Amino acid sequence: MTRRVVILSAGMGAGHDGVAVELAGRLAARGAEVEVIDVLQVLPFRLGPLLRGWYQWAIRRAPWLYEVIYQVFFAGKQGPSSSPLAGLGAARLLRLPGMRGCDEVVSTFHLAAQMAGLLRERGLLRARSTVLLTDFAVHRMWLHPGNDRYLCPDPAAAGPVTAATGRPAYPCAPVVRPRFRHVATGGAEPDGVWGRIGAREGDRLVLVSSGSWGVGRVERTARLLARSGRYTPVVLCGGNAALRRRLAAGGAGIALGWRDDLPALMAAAYALVDNAAGLTCQEAFAAGLPVVSYLPIAGHGRASALTAARAGVSAHARRGADLLRALDDLGDRRERALALFGSPSAESLIMPLPAPAVSPPAPAPGWGATWTEGSSRR
Structure with missing residues (x-):
């Protein structure tokens, strides 16, 4: 049924x-x-x-x-x-x-x-x-x-x-699309990403997440990364067109709208700066992309960012200097984040697959071809 x-x-x-x-x-x-x-x-x-x-x-x-x-x-x-x-x-x-x-x-x-x-x-x-x-x-x-x-x-x-x-x-393992797991195993190629987004080959790309609504103080984050000279910020603005226009006008890195090629972007990126510890953060965990939280949004965003940092799967930077230090030394958090996917999948816990049918053993010599489970030798 x-x-x-x-x-x-x-x-x-x-x-x-x-x-x-x-x-x-x-x-x-x-x-x-x-x-x-x-x-x-x-x-x-x-x-x-x-x-x-x-x-x-x-x-x-x-x-x-x-x-x-x-x-x-x-x-x-x-x-x-x-x-x-x-x-x-x-x-x-x-x-x-x-x-x-x-x-x-x-x-x-x-x-x-x-x-x-x-x-x-x-x-x-x-x-x-x-x-x-x-x-x-x-x-x-x-x-x-x-x-x-x-x-x-x-x-x-x-x-x-x-x-x-x-x-x-x-x-249970975080529920993300399989394409992100392919990044960690080398199945997603970043070829062409730099050209598609207007970056130069060899730029050290740092994705900056603002969620689907494009919220948070990501403009401040982008300016900090751009001024460092070590990283090229790529701000994921979601559906916030006004944010994207402001970032483009300010010249602090690259501003992108809603993207369908996020796995490829993560394959090309050096790290993700996140502000909510939500789905994008978990997709980065799946892709093996190191995550640093900075200026998280209020409420559950800040609480989740701090919880993830305490778990050792991401870093949390309280100040701008802390953010640059965390990016300069990413440590072993990538491996800890990937370990989350060693837990059983949600679908296997919700709806386990039926155990494979076990065939009865082959009749022993002399038992006859009509042996069935439950019969006895007389």
Whole structure:
């Protein structure tokens, strides 16, 4: 019987959806019927688009405000244990046709994990509920004891997650497209990258990530790298055309919009300077590209960057001089980051392949050709 899996994601940037789509493809390749649902679309009164717009505004214009909210409601020990939005959306989520009769629900966004956990706790969702963490820093809003299990790309998170929820948590490899893993094994060639982006052959390219929305103080990062004379900054501006125009006008390195050739760029690059420890950071881990975090965005971005640095898979630079020193001496973090992919894959934990059928042993001489399993010699 075909296994039906619903993946709950959210269009908050591209990271959660990127993980959801990649996981959906992997599960479909194992024979599952998979549907991806954006939980922001099920919130009433157009609260989903409002929430996304407010978050984008806060990250761009009032990061201090988002940091306060994150510390109080997400990371603080005294804040609420669940979001009121989960209660508003859970019942509407359950009424969607795709949720009926599904075998498993996988959440890749914290509000989705709250909704699924609430439904399981109330006995309204019969399918198993798995939470696939996509942040290195696991804040309280990811954790609901109604969920059945947690999958953790950071192995160190599994113990604290189980302690907080009473539910099993398992390490799993970060979910990224296979093309990035091919970079680490030499399967992706950087030929032609320099010419395509307007760099000179031999330039030491340092990618600077700003996420799909093009947020953070990446212009400051680009100027610092360009002034050093040792590195050529290549700023990934995502969908922020205004940022790209400002960088191009300022002449501090190379400004790129949304790219489909990121694996090739990573194959050509010396390092990645990241500001959120999100999907681009994990893609760099897969590619074997060293990562240094600098000027991370507020809230979960800063928390995840610090957590990744404590795990030894990236470096965190607090000042400009620290950034240049970290780039000058990348150390062994590349190997530690690649070790994350030694954990079982998420799809193998969600939907293990059936064990191969074992043929009965060949009849022993004298037993006769009609021997069957369970028969006995008389």
